Amino acid sequence: MPNEVVFDRDEIERRCEEYFSIYDMTQKRTREMCIAKTEHSRIVASNCEDIAKGQGFDRYNIDLAWIICELHDFGRFGQIIVTHSFQDTGRWNHAHLGASLLFKHGLVDDLIPNWNEIDEDDRIVMEKAVYHHSDFHLPENLTPRKRTFCRLIQEADQTDIFRTIVKAGWKTIYGHTKEEILDSDFSDAIVQAFFRHELADYSKRTTYADFHLAHIALCFGMESKASRHKIMEQGYLHQMMDIEFTHPAVEDKFQQIKAEVRKYLNE
Ligand SMILES: [Fe+2]
The missing domain is CATH 1.10.3210 (Hypothetical protein af1432)
Structure with a gap:
């Protein structure tokens, strides 16, 4: 047996x-x-x-x-x-x-x-x-x-992807500073895919912020409740979202993005 x-x-x-x-x-x-x-x-x-x-x-x-x-x-x-x-x-x-x-x-x-x-x-x-x-x-x-x-x-x-991103740091992962990323905006195609809970089409990323959002969207690959629980328990995704964008309109969009992630992980 x-x-x-x-x-x-x-x-x-x-x-x-x-x-x-x-x-x-x-x-x-x-x-x-x-x-x-x-x-x-x-x-x-x-x-x-x-x-x-x-x-x-x-x-x-x-x-x-x-x-x-x-x-x-x-x-x-x-x-x-x-x-x-x-x-x-x-x-x-x-x-x-x-x-x-x-x-x-x-x-x-x-x-x-x-x-x-x-x-x-x-x-x-x-x-x-x-x-x-x-x-x-x-x-x-x-x-x-x-x-x-x-x-x-x-x-x-x-x-383990979120740990890898946080540990490596902005410059290593994106080739740009945190300030440069926070000063940019999201592309519509990447935001729309995000709210459909789809993993981003990497070829559609055009701004610095898109690269970061595409990484956050990886959480939508977590089908099981136990995996979502693990993500929350680790706290790395939370750290990736613990940022504030420079331009108020972009920050507004990001607040909605964060709310969507929280809702998804708690489902
Ligand atoms: Fe592998």
């Missing part, structure tokens, strides 16, 4: 850390990027555990979700070393690369002590969840269990 498998999470974490430590040999920006992804994987796994508990998952399924999150960005490291970027272009789709390394080349067997005891269907659930974690739209033909895990991992991954 698949649900009787008990995972040694400490050992899995130790083996993942050992794998990540390979990248200590990298230098400067590459090393910083690798360290950031190691930290991201750990935080996403922890957030995922809380969200899975909030959704009423049992111990086995919580552990399965936690493991997938520990593994979900394994493809990032090769991508960073070769391309010095997080951009998924051409053959560098980090999600597909990670799924291939882990499940096709058998890295999971080294990382999970009792990999062979996991039910075949759940091994495929794990592979699919890694493979599709950065998809804009999931494929239609996923089984309900695969879809549940794919969505859970996507949401857990997104809960």
Whole structure:
């Protein structure tokens, strides 16, 4: 019975850390990027555990979700070393690369002590969840269990985006100062998409404020109540909105935007 498998999470974490430590040999920006992804994987796994508990998952399924999150960005490291970027272009789709390394080349067997005891269907659930974690739209033909895990991992991954933005700071994320952003206005197309609760079409961003609003709109990807709760508990999205725009008409729009976010997260 698949649900009787008990995972040694400490050992899995130790083996993942050992794998990540390979990248200590990298230098400067590459090393910083690798360290950031190691930290991201750990935080996403922890957030995922809380969200899975909030959704009423049992111990086995919580552990399965936690493991997938520990593994979900394994493809990032090769991508960073070769391309010095997080951009998924051409053959560098980090999600597909990670799924291939882990499940096709058998890295999971080294990382999970009792990999062979996991039910075949759940091994495929794990592979699919890694493979599709950065998809804009999931494929239609996923089984309900695969879809549940794919969505859970996507949401857990997104809960860490706001931390990443806040920690990096305005200049790093946008290439402009906070003052420059607060002095600009929002484009109609980006505001309209926001109030339809759609993730922004990045190609339509034209002003500095649009870039920030597009990031705030990422909260609309949180379908589950447990993920929304996590976002509120973390407080990073709140920090991103704890600002005041210079021009009164823009600030008025921003007040409505903030009210919409609060309403959505509390639903
Ligand atoms: Fe990722």
